[in-house]
Amino acid sequence: MSAPLNADLFDPFCSHRMPIRVGDKWSGMILRCLEDGPRRFTELKVPLKGVAPKVLTETLRAMERDGWLTRTAYDENPPRVEYALTELGRSLLGPMDVACAWAREHLDDLPRIGDRTHPA
Amino acid sequence: MSAPLNADLFDPFCSHRMPIRVGDKWSGMILRCLEDGPRRFTELKVPLKGVAPKVLTETLRAMERDGWLTRTAYDENPPRVEYALTELGRSLLGPMDVACAWAREHLDDLPRIGDRTHPA
DNA sequence: AGAGCCGGTTCCGTTGCAGTAACCGGCCAC
């Protein structure tokens, strides 16, 4: 992680407070998980606490479709599938770092969890 | 506007393609509308093509609650209400510029409108 | 009296993101 939040970046509640979002709820965290190299499905499930496999699959498929990452299935047993960032996906890390820096700087101004009925 | 997209930034379809979002659907556009000074309700409705007054009210209230802008009602007739950025709101323009720059650079890699069933 | 302006509000409906729970096929080890 090149510019982590002080708060746990991989806590999904964090993205509720974060006014700048990359993609949908989990895409940003997935980008962070992949920046140091390819990872497989179960390796992503662990740091992304509590993500439902269905949602993770959907998100990964959408990111693949949009050219942010590649999916490589190896014909082994047990099966192995690796997800890796493309150049386009990697190019999103820059803007993400800026957003994270903003968030770190204004952490105290961010709404407290639970305060909000309408998102911002 | 300090870093506009080539595409019409105030076309809501644009935000469907944009993988980096500030706040909800309209917040980013509202920030842009206010960066050159305060504006009133109807002055916001015009550039934000087709926003329902209800949604605009909700969004402005949420942005006020989160400290991004201030709402000032003058006791005149016809009524006048002015919305102005706070320092916090203004501080979001920087990250937004970065996101817009990214989008301009990768405009051709962004998914075509209508291609998507699942968002990114 | 009637119409218009401003800044909304109310009602109702649709869409889609996200989540839970359960299940699957193929292979392996016990």
Added chain:
DNA sequence: GTGGCCGGTTACTGCAACGGAACCGGCTCT
């Protein structure tokens, strides 16, 4: 043959965001 691992899929549900249409009060202008 039973259970576990991996990488999912399917069916069902909930909720928040978003939107369209209609309406409102207070005032002014004609």
